[in-house]
Structure formats: C-alpha cells, structure tokens
Amino acid sequence: MDIVELKNVCFSYNKGTDEQIDAVKNLSLTVREGEFVALVGHNGSGKSTVAKLLNGLVLPDSGSVTVDGKSTDDKKDLFGIRSVLGVVFQNPDNQMVATIIEDDVAFGPENLGLKSGEIRQRVDWALKCVGMYDHREGTPHRLSGGQKQRVAIAGVLAIKPKVMVLDEATSMLDPIGRDEVIKVITRLNKEEKMTVIMITHFMNEAALADRIIVMNDGEILLDGGQEVFKEEEKIRKAGLRLPMPAEVASALNAKGLDLPRGLVTIQQLADELCRKE
Incomplete structure (x- = not known):
C-alpha cells in the first residue's frame, strides 16, 4: 500500500522574479508503507524541498502531494498529515523547545491533546527506542550532537507517526554520532515497521536503504535498489560519490x-x- 504519493509536482522559489529557482520539476513518486527509502542528491537537487512538500511546509505550484490518503492542499488535513508524518531536520538544536529532555519529547503528544498517562507512556517508549531513557531528566545542552539528534528523533517518535522523514539529519554529526542515529533509524524500520524516507548526500548511508532515489536538478535521475550504484557515470554526473x-x-x-x-x-x-x- 502506498502511504506517500507525489504526482506531477512542481515547486519554485522566488516565483515570478528574475531569480526564480525551479526546485522540483514535474516530480512523481510513491512510497510504500514500511519501505526504507534514501533520497539522495547534491545541494540544490530538490531533495530537501521534497521534505517540506511532504508535511505541508510548502505547497506545490502544481500537482498533488498525498500522505496516508490526505492532501497537503487541504488545510483541514494538515494536522492529520503531521500526526502521520514526522520530520527530523538537520540541526537538532533548532528542534529543542524545552530545558528538560523528557519535557521536550512530550511537546508533540501534548499538542495532540493526549491524556497525561498516554503522554508519559509515549515519552518513555520513545526515549527507550533511541537509547536516551537514562538521560530523561537531564538538559539538552549537555548532550553530544548525536545524543541531541536521538532526542529529536524521540520527539518525532512520541507522536507515533507512520512515516519518518530525516532531512540531512546526520550531516552535522561526527562519524560516531552519525552511526548512532543510523542504527536507531534502521532498527525502527525493521522492528517497528516504520516507513523511513532518509534524505542525505552520504552514499554509505543511502546504501543501507531498500530503495535509493537519486535526484538531480529537481528531477529523479535513478530509482531502484542497490543496482543503482552500478550507474557510476550517472551518479558522478549528479555531483555525488x-x-x-x-x-x-x-x-x-x-x-x-x-x-x-x-x-x-x-x-x-x-x-x-x-x-x-
């Protein structure tokens, strides 16, 4: 079953000016429930714009974006979409909203209007999933970059989304922190059957996914399993290693x-x- 669908999507920045940037061009793709997809491309390829399109931070100029049967074009559906699809962004510090770790993770469930007992259960579960339960009463500023990003992931997990999108979530981390985050994401996909869309330019990370989509200049250049990496010439032409x-x-x-x-x-x-x- 397809849980995400983009159909003939176009999106531009600086619309109607001399500096208009066509970030996404007639893009169509679907993601099945439970799939682990890596979306890769050089800076400016359009991959981060896709993340914004998926949770309605930006709306397509044309075409449609559907998540779990709900359209981002319908304002009434946006709350439901953001309950189903969670995004972890590049800088974890930008996602921290509280001075205590467990309070930060509780922010999402509280905004869903859940009862306190349910919130407590979700916070504990999410922190255990990412291996940060023992730090629950600590403060975020004392954590390493990898630990902060795991707390950011826990904050998304606590809303129990069907889909997790990671928008360059490891790009600011050292190799150890990057490895910590990737292990958590892989386990959530395999054990919790969570749909994962990992946006990255690290090809070693992309190789862990079931499906690799290579973007170039707002369009899909390659889409497939590990056989994608046999297309060495096309990958290098797209500015990737x-x-x-x-x-x-x-x-x-x-x-x-x-x-x-x-x-x-x-x-x-x-x-x-x-x-x-």
Whole structure:
C-alpha cells in the first residue's frame, strides 16, 4: 500500500522574479508503507524541498502531494498529515523547545491533546527506542550532537507517526554520532515497521536503504535498489560519490583488476577480492 504519493509536482522559489529557482520539476513518486527509502542528491537537487512538500511546509505550484490518503492542499488535513508524518531536520538544536529532555519529547503528544498517562507512556517508549531513557531528566545542552539528534528523533517518535522523514539529519554529526542515529533509524524500520524516507548526500548511508532515489536538478535521475550504484557515470554526473567500497573497486578496476560494479559494503568488496586470490 502506498502511504506517500507525489504526482506531477512542481515547486519554485522566488516565483515570478528574475531569480526564480525551479526546485522540483514535474516530480512523481510513491512510497510504500514500511519501505526504507534514501533520497539522495547534491545541494540544490530538490531533495530537501521534497521534505517540506511532504508535511505541508510548502505547497506545490502544481500537482498533488498525498500522505496516508490526505492532501497537503487541504488545510483541514494538515494536522492529520503531521500526526502521520514526522520530520527530523538537520540541526537538532533548532528542534529543542524545552530545558528538560523528557519535557521536550512530550511537546508533540501534548499538542495532540493526549491524556497525561498516554503522554508519559509515549515519552518513555520513545526515549527507550533511541537509547536516551537514562538521560530523561537531564538538559539538552549537555548532550553530544548525536545524543541531541536521538532526542529529536524521540520527539518525532512520541507522536507515533507512520512515516519518518530525516532531512540531512546526520550531516552535522561526527562519524560516531552519525552511526548512532543510523542504527536507531534502521532498527525502527525493521522492528517497528516504520516507513523511513532518509534524505542525505552520504552514499554509505543511502546504501543501507531498500530503495535509493537519486535526484538531480529537481528531477529523479535513478530509482531502484542497490543496482543503482552500478550507474557510476550517472551518479558522478549528479555531483555525488559512490559508496566507499564502490569507489575502492572503481579505483582498483582502473589499475586492471576486474571487479563487478555496484559493490556497496565492505564485506562485498572483501569477498570479491578474496575470489581474485
């Protein structure tokens, strides 16, 4: 079942001026319930605009955006859409609204008008999901970047969305913090069956997804599973790098070693190298 649908969507910034930017051009895509999708592209490719379109922060100039059967064009549906689809943005500090961690996570459920007992249960569950329950009475400013982003994810989880969108949510983190967040997201998708749309320019992260959509200049360039990474020329043309194992394989091939394209994990690369011995 499709839970997200964009149909012939166009969106521009600075409309009607000499500096008009066509961020999204006649974009159509669907996301199935429970799917883990990576949306990748260089800066200005339109991928972050897609995140804003999905929860109604911006509305399409033409075309339609539907989430769980509700249209972002209908103001009456926006509350329902934002209860179903949660967005985690790039900078966790911009999403912190309280001075105590558990109060921050409770902000979303409180705005849904839930009873205090239900809010307590959701806050505890969300913090346990991201491994931050022991910090619940602490203050956000004492946390590392990775911990702050996990609290931001907990704040979205507490509304119990069907879809989580991560808009460059790991781009400001160090490798350890990035790994913390990715592990949480992968587990939520696999164990909680949550639909995940991860917007990123880190191709090693994208390789973890079930489906990879490559955007370029507001349009979809590639859409598929890990076989997408075999399209080395198109990926580089879009201003992106291949996952590290694929980059290593490509460099080795340039030296005369015949390795297959589309290697995306270190294990796959190691297995192929062992076969060459």
